[in-house]
Amino acid sequence: xxxxxxxxxxxxxxxxxxxxxxxxxxxxxxxxxxxxxxxxxxxxxxxxxxxxxxxxxxxxxxxxxxxxxxxxxxxxxxxxxxxxxxxxxxxxxxxxxxxxxxxxxxxxxxxxxxxxxxxxxxxxxxxxxxxxxxxxxxxxxxxxxxxxxxxxxxxxxxxxxxxxxxxxxxxxxxxxxxxxxxxxxxxxxxxxxxxxxxxxxxxxxxxxxxxxxxxxxxxxxxxxxxxxxxxxxxxxxxxxxx
Numbered sequence: 001x002x003x004x005x006x007x008x009x010x011x012x013x014x015x016x017x018x019x020x021x022x023x024x025x026x027x028x029x030x031x032x033x034x035x036x037x038x039x040x041x042x043x044x045x046x047x048x049x050x051x052x053x054x055x056x057x058x059x060x061x062x063x064x065x066x067x068x069x070x071x072x073x074x075x076x077x078x079x080x081x082x083x084x085x086x087x088x089x090x091x092x093x094x095x096x097x098x099x100x101x102x103x104x105x106x107x108x109x110x111x112x113x114x115x116x117x118x119x120x121x122x123x124x125x126x127x128x129x130x131x132x133x134x135x136x137x138x139x140x141x142x143x144x145x146x147x148x149x150x151x152x153x154x155x156x157x158x159x160x161x162x163x164x165x166x167x168x169x170x171x172x173x174x175x176x177x178x179x180x181x182x183x184x185x186x187x188x189x190x191x192x193x194x195x196x197x198x199x200x201x202x203x204x205x206x207x208x209x210x211x212x213x214x215x216x217x218x219x220x221x222x223x224x225x226x227x228x229x230x231x232x233x234x235x236x237x238x239x240x241x242x
Contacts, residue, residue, distance in 0.1 A: 018214030048178020114141035
């Protein structure tokens with residue numbers, strides 16, 4: 001399995017349709033049990049939301065499977081107005097907003113910045129200006145750091161689930177140990193009728209972004225060289241805008 005591609009996602013629902021026919025294998029690493037989805041060409045693990053869960057998952061999959069390439073996939077917020085819900089974004093550079101460190105992927109275009117929390121509309125605007133970034137997520141920089149520390153190549157593929165001006169509901173308080181507490185959030189939202197349109201739209205947008213990720217997984221599993229061979233096709237922004 002040393003030639004496999006390792007894929008680190010955040011939440012299972014984001015990629016569930018894309019791995020429905022993959023083998024499931026639960027393995028332990030550093031005192032935690034991880035669920036790995038295995039195909040002939042790749043292995044995928046869902047670490048959870050945020051840098052620390054992503055770091056743990058990256059370390060586990062690298063240690064147990066010894067891949068040639070680690071790819072961070074998942075949902076991201078758009079910082080560039082041209083990035084729309086459902087667009088696929090393959091950044092050439094990933095920046096950690098916390099310390100400013102960066103890692104290059106060698107393919108794709110643009111900048112993805114990893115932020116420590118769910119970014120608000122105002123924070124998106126600030127991140128775009130500070131880092132000249134086109135999208136924001138919470139996990140890619142941690143996965144990149146783990147891959148770099150172990151001498152493994154790194155890549156990132158993100159699907160846009162919320163556009164630059166979208167006002168996110170207060171999800172942050174319902175994230176515990178990398179998992180979104182759906183039941184608690186649903187009870188909270190049910191008591192806030194003014195949030196219902198936003199929550200419904202976010203759910204629809206998330207579903208659209210998830211479909212994009214799963215389509216990419218299907219393509220990548222059958223043609224793993226596609227990330228390197230056709231990076232421009234995976235980025236909706238022309239190079240002269242970046």
